Amino acid sequence: MSRTRSANSPVYLIALGAFALGMASYVTAGLIPMIETAFSVPVAIAAQLVTAFTLAYGLGSPIFVAMLPAHLQRAGLLFALGIFALANAASALSTDFTTLLVFRAIAGIGAGVYLAMGIAASTALSQPDQRGKSIAVIMGGMASGTVLGVPSSLLLAERLGWAFALWLVAALGAIALAGLIFRLPPLPAVRATSLKAKLALLADRHVVIILLVSLLAAVASLGMYTFIAPLLAATWQGASHSVTPYLWVWGIGGVLGSFLIGPLVDRIKGPVLTLWIMMILAAALFLLSTASSAGTWLVMLPIVIWGAVGWALQVPQNNELLKARERQGDGNLAVALNESALYLGSAIGAALGGLLLLQQWPAWILAGSAGGIAAVGALLQLLSLRRGASVECCGVRSR
Structure with missing residues (x-):
């Protein structure tokens, strides 16, 4: 011990x-x-x-x-x-x-x-x-x-x-x-590799899909986080409520999700786990507006789930990137690019949300749009899983 x-x-x-x-x-x-x-x-x-x-x-x-x-x-x-x-x-x-x-x-x-x-x-x-x-x-x-x-x-x-x-x-x-x-x-x-060889990882289809899913998840999750206050304010129709408790709930969900996902990553295949996480993220974001309209306490359920899966996602993603590239010696760079995808996705999500609000779109559209983007990420992950299964079935190596 x-x-x-x-x-x-x-x-x-x-x-x-x-x-x-x-x-x-x-x-x-x-x-x-x-x-x-x-x-x-x-x-x-x-x-x-x-x-x-x-x-x-x-x-x-x-x-x-x-x-x-x-x-x-x-x-x-x-x-x-x-x-x-x-x-x-x-x-x-x-x-x-x-x-x-x-x-x-x-x-x-x-x-x-x-x-x-x-x-x-x-x-x-x-x-x-x-x-x-x-x-x-x-x-x-x-x-x-x-x-x-x-x-x-x-x-x-x-x-x-x-x-x-x-x-x-x-x-x-x-x-x-x-x-x-x-x-x-x-x-x-x-493994010692040249800079040119390291950058060749961007030609790895498996890696690119992982990065795209992370990007879409960040656009949906972190982008929506930027606008959680105006969303709740709109659905509460002017009622005076502090958004701080809901931010805490989102964050506590993130801490729990980050820690609890670990044992699952070691038991369930990473791509399968990522698919489930993306589907749950999409569902939670779709339910935000409805739950917030139904009650100020009920909305905490999709918020805590959203925070949990949003943070948990990067554990299987980073693990899969390291496994995919450890033989080539550029796993560290793959993880760094994944972190870049998260920050880029957050910026894109914030920009798109701001554009919708500038166009006077109702705030509930933000949650629906975020859920739709997460659903696209889930679909991309599903297609990747099916392709991987078909390649494995045919006895051909994908990487």
């Missing part, structure tokens, strides 16, 4: 770093009013801090992961976490807005590289029948950082200043880094 705990401890330390990452990804949005006042900048300018972090995370991290030498996987993970922690500390120390903007972008790159490397490292350190559980622990750590860490740090920031929230993120990252320096063993060597 002690050996098992020793083997698992690096995974939990990686998850602690993911907790800090979850905080950093979302806390800046809550700090915008305080930063706006502190630096005397318009809110539209202050909001670009979120843009800088997310763009650097989604676009920069795959580039750095692709460039990382095969023999420096452990060093790359530790370096990325160190950069993330230092960039958050430097952000807290920034005295002008431009400097703060630059360090938020650097923190975003560090976060994206760390999560991709951390997921790959956790599977390398786990037994084959425990890989899904390890990824679930890390994704659960990130979800917990978003749901528990963000509101807690914002409460402290209101009393101690906006910089305190970023100091807290930096401290958690530093603690995780210190633990990993001493507890993270050497990682198994991966």
Whole structure:
């Protein structure tokens, strides 16, 4: 039992770093009013801090992961976490807005590289029948950082200043880094491949479908999350209700889904599990408007299911990507591209939802549209499963 705990401890330390990452990804949005006042900048300018972090995370991290030498996987993970922690500390120390903007972008790159490397490292350190559980622990750590860490740090920031929230993120990252320096063993060597060969993974049909499903899920789930307040306000027809409890319910569902999906990933084929998740996500989003119209408490059921499956999806997706590309040595890059698909999907969903509202479409259309996009993702996954089954039946290798 002690050996098992020793083997698992690096995974939990990686998850602690993911907790800090979850905080950093979302806390800046809550700090915008305080930063706006502190630096005397318009809110539209202050909001670009979120843009800088997310763009650097989604676009920069795959580039750095692709460039990382095969023999420096452990060093790359530790370096990325160190950069993330230092960039958050430097952000807290920034005295002008431009400097703060630059360090938020650097923190975003560090976060994206760390999560991709951390997921790959956790599977390398786990037994084959425990890989899904390890990824679930890390994704659960990130979800917990978003749901528990963000509101807690914002409460402290209101009393101690906006910089305190970023100091807290930096401290958690530093603690995780210190633990990993001493507890993270050497990682198994991966196949050394050229950058051109790594980018060839985009020609892998299986990988492309996984990324497309993740993209569609993010457009539907994260995009709809942006507009949950106007949706509920519209269906409540002006009744005075705080949306905060419903955001908490969504987040708690995400934490539960992230942790509980782990054992299922190790028992059920990833593509089959992804299909079920996408179908449940579509159903939950379709039910949002009806449930919210029926009652303010009844709507919590589709919201908690939506949060649970939305967060849980990335566990089988990342596990499948690593299995698909581990022989080629570019599994880390595949995971980084999957994270990019999530951020890109979130941005697309937010943009499409905003466009619908600008056109004076009723808010319930948002939930229906999100459900439709999730259903398209489920259909794509079903077609992929059928093709895979037919290929396997004919005795032909798909990859």
